[in-house]
Amino acid sequence: MRKEALVAILVGLFLGLVITFGVYRANKAVKEHGKTSNSSLPVNGSQAPSPLPSPMISLRITEPEDNLVLTKSKVTVSGTTEPKSVVALLAEGNEALVLADEEGVFSAEVELTSGANEVKVISLLKTGEEQEKTLNLVYSTAKIE
Secondary structure (H helix, E strand, C coil): CHHHHHHHHHHHHHHHHHHHHHHHHHHHHHHHHHHHCCCCCCCCCCCCCCCCCCCCCCCEEEECCCCEEECCCEEEEEEECCCCCEEEEEECCEEEEEECCCCCEEEEEEECCCEEEEEEEEEECCCCCEEEEEEEEEECCCCCC
């Protein structure tokens, strides 16, 4: 019975990895296809109109400063981006999703782990465009005098 269970577990693990890899490759291919499918070709030798520049997502973190040493485990990350954009905050051990208001202002509380923390702030537009900023924060329980 043990040998059969071990074989079943290994086969299941292998199939899971194969399926996961297939999904990963499919997602990657779809994203790459979406980026290249918008090209236009000139008609009858004339020049194709130049594509309009895509709107630049402006992601700015106003609080806290980068490379800050904190003595509290929770910090509020605030900033501005495009209005009504989804903003993802990814820290070690926790995530937060917030929606920027009509003026593009967002704010969310993030829990820090002891030591160095990398907090990624990602702004996502409905068009699929994104911009990412990284904050490096240090949470210390030592008394600073």
